[in-house]
Amino acid sequence: MIPLRLFNGSRELVGIHLEPAENAPPQHHAVLLCNPFGQEGIRAHRLYRVMSERLAAAGHHVLRFDYYGSGDSPGSDEEWDVQGSIADAQTALAELLRRSRAPRWSAVGLRLGGTIALELARLAPSPAQLLMLIEPVLDGNAYLRSLAESSTQALDRAYGVRWPLSARLRDAMLPDAESEALGFYLSPQARAQIAAITPDCLATVPASTLRLLTPDSQAARQLLQHAAVAASPAVEFADSDARIDWATDSAAATSIVPMHWIRDLLDHLAVQAHA
Amino acid sequence: MRETTLTFGPQGDLLGTVTFAADAAPPSFGVLLFNAGVIHRVGAHRVNVKLARALAAEGVASLRFDLHGMGDSQRADGRLSYADQVVADLRAAMDALQSATGAPSFALVGFCSGALPSYWTARADPRVSAIVLYDALYFATPLSVLRYLGVRLMRHGYGPKAWTVWLRAGLRGAAAAGAKLTRLLVRRTRSSTARGDSAIPAEADRIDRRALGQGLLALAERGVGVMVLSAGTDFSAVNYADQLRHTLGLRQVSHPRLLFAHLHDIDHAVTTRVAQQQWIDTVRRGLLQLAPLPSQAASPPSST
Numbered sequence: 001m002i003p004l005r006l007f008n009g010s011r012e013l014v015g016i017h018l019e020p021a022e023n024a025p026p027q028h029h030a031v032l033l034c035n036p037f038g039q040e041g042i043r044a045h046r047l048y049r050v051m052s053e054r055l056a057a058a059g060h061h062v063l064r065f066d067y068y069g070s071g072d073s074p075g076s077d078e079e080w081d082v083q084g085s086i087a088d089a090q091t092a093l094a095e096l097l098r099r100s101r102a103p104r105w106s107a108v109g110l111r112l113g114g115t116i117a118l119e120l121a122r123l124a125p126s127p128a129q130l131l132m133l134i135e136p137v138l139d140g141n142a143y144l145r146s147l148a149e150s151s152t153q154a155l156d157r158a159y160g161v162r163w164p165l166s167a168r169l170r171d172a173m174l175p176d177a178e179s180e181a182l183g184f185y186l187s188p189q190a191r192a193q194i195a196a197i198t199p200d201c202l203a204t205v206p207a208s209t210l211r212l213l214t215p216d217s218q219a220a221r222q223l224l225q226h227a228a229v230a231a232s233p234a235v236e237f238a239d240s241d242a243r244i245d246w247a248t249d250s251a252a253a254t255s256i257v258p259m260h261w262i263r264d265l266l267d268h269l270a271v272q273a274h275a
Numbered sequence: 276m277r278e279t280t281l282t283f284g285p286q287g288d289l290l291g292t293v294t295f296a297a298d299a300a301p302p303s304f305g306v307l308l309f310n311a312g313v314i315h316r317v318g319a320h321r322v323n324v325k326l327a328r329a330l331a332a333e334g335v336a337s338l339r340f341d342l343h344g345m346g347d348s349q350r351a352d353g354r355l356s357y358a359d360q361v362v363a364d365l366r367a368a369m370d371a372l373q374s375a376t377g378a379p380s381f382a383l384v385g386f387c388s389g390a391l392p393s394y395w396t397a398r399a400d401p402r403v404s405a406i407v408l409y410d411a412l413y414f415a416t417p418l419s420v421l422r423y424l425g426v427r428l429m430r431h432g433y434g435p436k437a438w439t440v441w442l443r444a445g446l447r448g449a450a451a452a453g454a455k456l457t458r459l460l461v462r463r464t465r466s467s468t469a470r471g472d473s474a475i476p477a478e479a480d481r482i483d484r485r486a487l488g489q490g491l492l493a494l495a496e497r498g499v500g501v502m503v504l505s506a507g508t509d510f511s512a513v514n515y516a517d518q519l520r521h522t523l524g525l526r527q528v529s530h531p532r533l534l535f536a537h538l539h540d541i542d543h544a545v546t547t548r549v550a551q552q553q554w555i556d557t558v559r560r561g562l563l564q565l566a567p568l569p570s571q572a573a574s575p576p577s578s579t
Contacts, residue, residue, distance in 0.1 A: 003280040158542035160509030161430035183320035255313045
């Protein structure tokens with residue numbers, strides 16, 4: 001495990017590079033992990049750590065990193081946005097390919113990390129092998145609404161009976177839903193970039209395989225059909241088979257790691273190796 | 276302000292990020308920030324990152340890091356108990372920050388589950404000049420119970436629905452009291468022989484609040500700044516300013532290096548940005564007041 005500081009121009013990023021385990025067969029296939037946004041990013045940390053260790057144990061170079069203005073990276077919350085994160089992901093991918101010398105690459109993105117992985121694939125110098133999007137955001141406006149709802153629920157849960165009783169408390173603590181999501185700032189431009197996400201984001205992606213793990217794969221399929229999205233490559237849908245609320249401030253479930261997602265990822269990377 | 280990420284510790288298996296002040300002058304003290312529960316080193320809602328940068332603006336360096344088995348640090352080898360391991364990790368972090376910045380003494384910010392490890396480390400290592408214990412101690416008093424019941428009564432009223440709520444609460448309370456009595460009886464039947472060579476006191480398993488109060492006072496008398504913070508949250512735990520001071524047996528005690536503050540409006544996890552800023556301002560001010568050793572302090576501190 002090698003801690004890195006990467007530079008996307010003046011934007012400094014913190015990353016962790018894992019080299020293939022010594023006893024693992026080298027895969028010549030690097031994997032980049034793209035974080036979700038805000039509180040979902042904090043809750044995904046454990047999953048990404050375990051996922052990166054398993055990937056390295058299987059012989060892959062892996063890089064996980066924090067976008068500028070998020071996680072452990074420099075930059076304030078106010079400086080985070082989707083487009084900047086996509087550019088940061090390009091920097092991270094370039095560094096991963098330079099360090100690994102791998103001829104092939106894949107990316108994984110949970111929630112909004114899926115959006116970033118998709119756009120990265122469109123901008124990358126070579127096509128991705130596998131893009132695995134886990135519970136991705138396919139409707140930006142619905143995602144913003146769910147974040148606002150989660151924020152309200154979090155405060156209701158935290159303050160309990162005090163919340164409905166105390167107008168003073170609500171005046172002091174209730175955030176503007178337009179600019180804050182579960183304690184993380186949402187700039188107008190970040191909000192607009194998220195709102196612009198539609199199922200069209202899955203159309204024509206330069207990747208050999210585009211795999212989606214969603215809570216309800218049938219509903220996701222219908223969403224694409226309804227939006228008349230002609231995805232290329234054809235999207236592989238699978239149920240994520242998990243009921244994890246990523247957008248909550250409850251720490252109790254932050255160490256959840258669905259191992260069946262990691263096994264699914266390893267299995268599909270192995271298929272790519274033999275393709 | 277500059278930041279660098281490094282590995283450290285005897286096996287190089289701990290990972291953290293040092294935040295330096297803009298000028299290269301050695302800071303008068305350094306600050307350690309670490310995990311709250313299972314959250315990695317950035318802290319709940321990234322407050323460790325924000326506090327580190329606020330401190331750097333005041334010329335104070337910090338290291339935010341992951342304890343063994345947490346965040347990006349490697350797992351512990353199991354040779355030490357949990358309590359001894361976290362103290363060893365915090366001492367290794369002090370070594371690393373001392374080496375990186377020249378800081379001669381350290382303040383430890385214990386957020387929730389980090390509170391007792393901060394206290395244990397302050398007892399074990401003379402380099403610790405201040406500790407912050409944030410929202411980890413809950414001891415009820417008759418007044419705190421009344422205040423909590425009062426606010427619930429105001430919410431639920433007196434109708435049939437309210438009586439259902441009260442009945443459920445009463446049954447839960449009776450069950451909890453029964454379980455507590457059982458635990459007490461079981462504990463009394465166990466041997467009270469010594470617990471081996473661990474330097475960590477019995478608080479690792481069960482907090483003796485009076486002993487903890489005396490331990491905190493002993494630290495203050497030794498010159499260690501102690502700041503005990505509580506969050507208002509839903510009033511179920513701490514809900515008035517002197518609750519912890521009283522329950523720790525320090526009602527009559529006034530010591531300039533032992534401060535208590537109740538953050539009435541913030542929730543435990545500092546969920547909103549307003550709550551985060553209140554927490555950061557409170558901790559930053561407290562550290563600047565308490566962490567320099569008494570001989571270094573610019574002005575005599577005052578208690579709240």
